[in-house]
Every structure is written in C-alpha cells, then in structure tokens.
Amino acid sequence: MATSTRATLLERLRDGANALAWEEFFGHYWPLVYGFARRRGCSEHTAEEIVQDVMLAVFQHRDVYQYDPGRGRFRDWLGTVVRNKVAEHRRKPANRLHGAGGDSERGAVEEPAGEEDADEAWEAIFEQGLLLALLDVVRRESSARAYLAFELVTFEGLSGKEAGRLTGLSRNAVYKASRRILDRLVDLGAPYREEGRLVDRIKQALEARPSAAVRRSVTTRVQQTMGGR
Amino acid sequence: MDVASQVGANAGEDGRTPPEIPDFEMLRPVGRGGFGEVWLAGNRTTGQLRAVKLIRLRLPGQVDPASREIASLTRLEAGRGCRHPNLLAIHHVGKTDQYLFYVMDPADDVSGGPASNGPEYRPATLQARLEGKPLSAEACRDYATQLLAGLASLHQAGMVHRDVKPANCLFVDRKLKLADFGLVTDVHPLVSRIGTQKYMPPDGRMDMRADVYAAGLVIYEMISGLTVDEFPSLGPQVDRIRNDPALASLLQLSLHACERQPERRPEDARAMLAELTSPARMAEPSSRRHLFAAIGTVAVLGAAALGSWFFAFSHETRCDVNFVTEPYEARIYLDGVLQRGAEGNIYTTPCTIHDLVARRYRVEFEYPGQPRWQAGTYDLARTRQIVASPP
Numbered sequence: 001m002a003t004s005t006r007a008t009l010l011e012r013l014r015d016g017a018n019a020l021a022w023e024e025f026f027g028h029y030w031p032l033v034y035g036f037a038r039r040r041g042c043s044e045h046t047a048e049e050i051v052q053d054v055m056l057a058v059f060q061h062r063d064v065y066q067y068d069p070g071r072g073r074f075r076d077w078l079g080t081v082v083r084n085k086v087a088e089h090r091r092k093p094a095n096r097l098h099g100a101g102g103d104s105e106r107g108a109v110e111e112p113a114g115e116e117d118a119d120e121a122w123e124a125i126f127e128q129g130l131l132l133a134l135l136d137v138v139r140r141e142s143s144a145r146a147y148l149a150f151e152l153v154t155f156e157g158l159s160g161k162e163a164g165r166l167t168g169l170s171r172n173a174v175y176k177a178s179r180r181i182l183d184r185l186v187d188l189g190a191p192y193r194e195e196g197r198l199v200d201r202i203k204q205a206l207e208a209r210p211s212a213a214v215r216r217s218v219t220t221r222v223q224q225t226m227g228g229r
Numbered sequence: 230m231d232v233a234s235q236v237g238a239n240a241g242e243d244g245r246t247p248p249e250i251p252d253f254e255m256l257r258p259v260g261r262g263g264f265g266e267v268w269l270a271g272n273r274t275t276g277q278l279r280a281v282k283l284i285r286l287r288l289p290g291q292v293d294p295a296s297r298e299i300a301s302l303t304r305l306e307a308g309r310g311c312r313h314p315n316l317l318a319i320h321h322v323g324k325t326d327q328y329l330f331y332v333m334d335p336a337d338d339v340s341g342g343p344a345s346n347g348p349e350y351r352p353a354t355l356q357a358r359l360e361g362k363p364l365s366a367e368a369c370r371d372y373a374t375q376l377l378a379g380l381a382s383l384h385q386a387g388m389v390h391r392d393v394k395p396a397n398c399l400f401v402d403r404k405l406k407l408a409d410f411g412l413v414t415d416v417h418p419l420v421s422r423i424g425t426q427k428y429m430p431p432d433g434r435m436d437m438r439a440d441v442y443a444a445g446l447v448i449y450e451m452i453s454g455l456t457v458d459e460f461p462s463l464g465p466q467v468d469r470i471r472n473d474p475a476l477a478s479l480l481q482l483s484l485h486a487c488e489r490q491p492e493r494r495p496e497d498a499r500a501m502l503a504e505l506t507s508p509a510r511m512a513e514p515s516s517r518r519h520l521f522a523a524i525g526t527v528a529v530l531g532a533a534a535l536g537s538w539f540f541a542f543s544h545e546t547r548c549d550v551n552f553v554t555e556p557y558e559a560r561i562y563l564d565g566v567l568q569r570g571a572e573g574n575i576y577t578t579p580c581t582i583h584d585l586v587a588r589r590y591r592v593e594f595e596y597p598g599q600p601r602w603q604a605g606t607y608d609l610a611r612t613r614q615i616v617a618s619p620p
Contacts, residue, residue, distance in 0.1 A: 023426075027458065140431075144461040144487050156467050166471055168481045212455045212464070213361030 013062050026055060028129070030218055033082050034210050035125045040086050040118065048218050053085045054078075055222050079122040086118075128205035134188045135202055138181050145169055146177035153178045155203055250330055251323065253281055259335075259352050265298075269335060269346065278344050279320070280335040280352075283328045298329055302410065313616065314555040315379030317399055317408040333408070336399040343402075355398035355405065355447070363454030363466055366475040372398070373448050373479065373505055374580075375405035378553055380444060380498035383407075384437050385614060391435050393443035394428045395450060404557075427457045431489055437497040444501060445486025445494075452476050452483070460487065479505075499581075499613070503549050506581045546587040551614040552594075554578040559594035559619075562601060585609055594619070 012021035033054045037047035058081065139147050145167045152163040153174060160171040160178075169177065182199075189198050210218070247255035253270040260267035265284035272279060284298050302322055312318075321332040335344035336352035344350060351357060355372065358364065364372070376398060383390055390407065397409045429435070430442040446457045453459070453466050461484060463470055470476040482505055488494045495501040552561050559578045561568040563585075568576040576582055578594070587610040594617060595601040604617035 139462075143489050145484050148461040148463070148484070151462055152467065158467075158471075162471065166477055166480060168484060211361065212453075212459075215456055215458075216359070216361045 149174040150181040313382035317406040353400040356395035377502040379407040384497040438491040562593040
C-alpha cells in the first residue's frame, strides 16, 4: 500500500530509462496532480497541462530528490512542485485574461480558487489517493467477479440478485464476497473505521476520480512529452 | 509495437532522414514501439500505400530484436493462422543493411475513411476508437467476434500472440485485424513473460489462456469505455450495461476470460469465441453452471454403461466448427441445408456452429442476392475451422 512513497520506486525513478518505474509513478500520481489542479479552480485542459508539466519537472529533477526520511516526505516535495506549477499557470497572461469568468475555447482558465488553503487541498487530495490505493489493494486481492459484486452492492446500491445476474455469481456468493471484501477494506483502513465513514469517503474519492476520457487524454499527452526522453 | 502511439511527422527512429527501403518511398512514421517503427509508405511502382514496419538489426546493449521478430514471422508463415481475415496480412519481409522490414496493409484512417498520405492521417486502431467512450453493444460484439476469430486461428495453429491489446487491433477496410506478430511464439510451457504488462494475467504464464485473459480485458474496455487499470469496475456505465442483455453477456464473458486461476478461463480463443456465440449458456450464473456440470458429471458416469451400449449403435461424435469467409456475412449450407440457430436465426460468417455431427459435409456459402458457391467437402471430424473466399 502506498501510504508513503516507497524508497525503491524513488530510487528506480532516478534511472530515467526505467520505463516501468515511470509508468508506476505516473499511474499513481497523475490523478492527484490533476485532482489538485481542478480543486484549485483550473479547467480540465489546464489541469492536463499541469500534469504534463509536473511529470516533466519530476523527470528533470529526478536526481534532486533523494529518499531520506530525515529530509521530509516526497509527498511534500511533490506538493511544492505541483503548487508552483499551478501558480505559474495562474500568472500566464492568457489565463489572467480569462481568469474572471467561465471557460475559454480551449478551457485554459483559472477560476478563482475557493476558500480552501492550498496545503489543505493537497492533503485532502492525497488522502483520496490513499483511499483509492486501499481499494486497489482489495481489488488486486480479489477475483474480478467478487470485486465487481462488492462494488455493485456497496457503492452502486444494487441488490444481491441484480449483482449476481451481472457477475454470474449466486446471490449468496455476492453477499459473502461483499462482506469479505468490505471487512478487508475496513481492516486496511483502520484509521477511518472509528469514524464509521470509510465507505462514504471512498465513494467521494471514486466520484472525484478523473473520467476515462481525461485519463486517456492525459496519458497520451504525457506519453508524447516523455516519449523521446 | 503500439501502432497507435503517434510520432512526429518526417522524423525517423533516429530523428533524421527517412530510411531507405527497396521499392518503397517512406512517407512518414505513424507508430512507434519498443523495437521499431511503422511507416506509411508508397510503393514506387504501383503507388499503393502500405505500412512498413522497421526493426533495427542491431541495438546497442539490447537483445537482438530483429532475430526474435524473424523467428516470429517464420513461425507465423509456417502456421496456417497467418492467412486469417482477422490477422493483419504481411505481404513481404526483407532486410537492408540496417533494418528488418515487413510490408503490411495500412490501417484505415481513424475517421473511418481509407488510409491516406495526408498529414491528418491517423491509423484506425481499437484504442483510437475507444478514446474514453464505450462502444455500442453491436460494435462490441462485432469486434469481439473478429478479435477472437483472428486469435483463434493463431491458437489453432499452435501459436500464442502475447501482446493482445486495443492498440494492436487495427481496422483495414473496416474489418478488425489483430496486428503486431513480433512476440508470436509457439505454445510452450516455458514461454517467457513478455508483452504489455497491464494485459498480462496475474499468474504470469504467457500461454493461450494468457491471450484469452488479454482478450477479456479488451472486451471490458469496449463495453465500459474505461481503461484496464479500472477492471472490473463499471464506473458510470453500470446502468447501461445492466439494462442491455448483450452488454451484460459480454461482461460475463470478460469476467470468465479474466479469472485469476488460468484453469477457470476458456482454454483458448476458440472456446471463448464459442462462448461468445452461445449467449444462452452465458446467462446462467456460474455457480449454477458448476452445479449443472456436477450433475452432468454424475449423470455421465451413471450413464457410462448405457453410453457404451449406445455407442455400439451410433458413432455420432459432436463438434463445434468455425466458419469464416472473406468478406463476412455469408450464409452457410451443409449438404444443402441452410444452417439456423436454435431460435431460427440464420447463421452468417464469421460464426461457430455448435454440436454438429462430426462427419463429411458438402459446405456451401451464399451472400444475399448472389448465387450459392461451393467451398468444398470437409470432414468435420478433422476440421474445426473452415475458411473460404468466393470464387
């Protein structure tokens, strides 16, 4: 589970040619960067540009950050990079021109950020990332049928019978799988258990997740930027 | 090779001038992967547009990618699978001082039109068609059938593809063609783990069932519009899928193909294709299927004596046979009888007809409004796939 950025990943990232490490890094962090930019009032288009810029900045500075718990967390270092990139986009003349109102044609707009402090926003986005990582753990541990049954019952509110029809499981198997996976999730997310809101928090994180269209667009954009490096 | 990943125009693998390939004018690169590039090229004699894949003969510090590619192409040419209408045809293989190259049909343009030399040309791949949107139920079923028919022909020839993914499904003349045979190899227990990581099964074995697993993920992407990272979540498509029996049935096929334990997946693409074309079987919950299977096993054991008695009077063995024509949509006649499904619907190619008596048949095909034509006489005890083109 990615509660802290693993030293091995950071070490592997220092090798710019390690495509798998970069793919892992990109897969884990781009939704956070994108989510933060959106939360800070950026349009979809600008948020995609910021993801691209951040990935490139991390690539270019891969030697600068070295894993050392005494020097601070990678999350904070990355948060600084992301905040700076958002600020850079705010300062762009084109964006300032559109800054007061709605989206421009290309969506390169910086709507005024809300009351939320940038640090709070980054922490909140990071927490959502952790919750989705928990979900990812149980997804990988479970069979596809069982996990889908769990999602359909727990997050979509489908009946056991309907989830069974879609997954090919019996109603009893749907309930058993859902219970087992939920127990495991609660087990992993112990800090949230006391609040009793784990499922709600995960649902919020799922809703905040970038759409498939954005995912594909960002992936293509970053592949094009990083492809030749 | 990810044919969909675009690279800048007029920039070769080395970022300089287009490579020299005999008989072809290399127009521009249209795809790039780990071991080579695909260029749009014009035949200097006929002017025909082709796609030419280039693999460097020597790459410093790497395994020799060309020798592996040559081995794959040799296998493919030796196998019967290389001539299937759902496999991208390779017209010519050659070498220059620097490159191994092979010449293929170019993919249609992503807009649906034919390939062109225009700067806006982008090869039509399944990946490009997806673009974050799910496909219609009809398109999902059609593409799944074509993908599995192509893959089944490789499996039937004893080969595995090892890199099934949307980016390797091209459209040529609006037909889906499985492409990129650079990793094709013989089925062998020690087949190495190679290919695109996200489409690899968790057990790590890269055999026919691994191709089945990857095909299951491709079907998932088509019905959900989501990426494999999100499998098996349905995201915003839950209601659409649950309210459409065709999509729900494809979801179950995908879940079956992506079982964690390989032995629980369809054994190969032929079995998966058979499952796709047999929706009634799909509608049953798997636990019920297992129950039926258990009852069936007991019944079979109990009836063994009766069966041996029956066998003395009847030698009928049943089989499932694929029928594929180029072009598709031909009706099928066996010994002059038009083939219909259980619900009276007429079978048209490509399809699998189940439970046929395994004996010799005169096989004919017919396109609507055209005369019936004979494909030949086939012994279905020995043939599991009939591929034919009109005379």
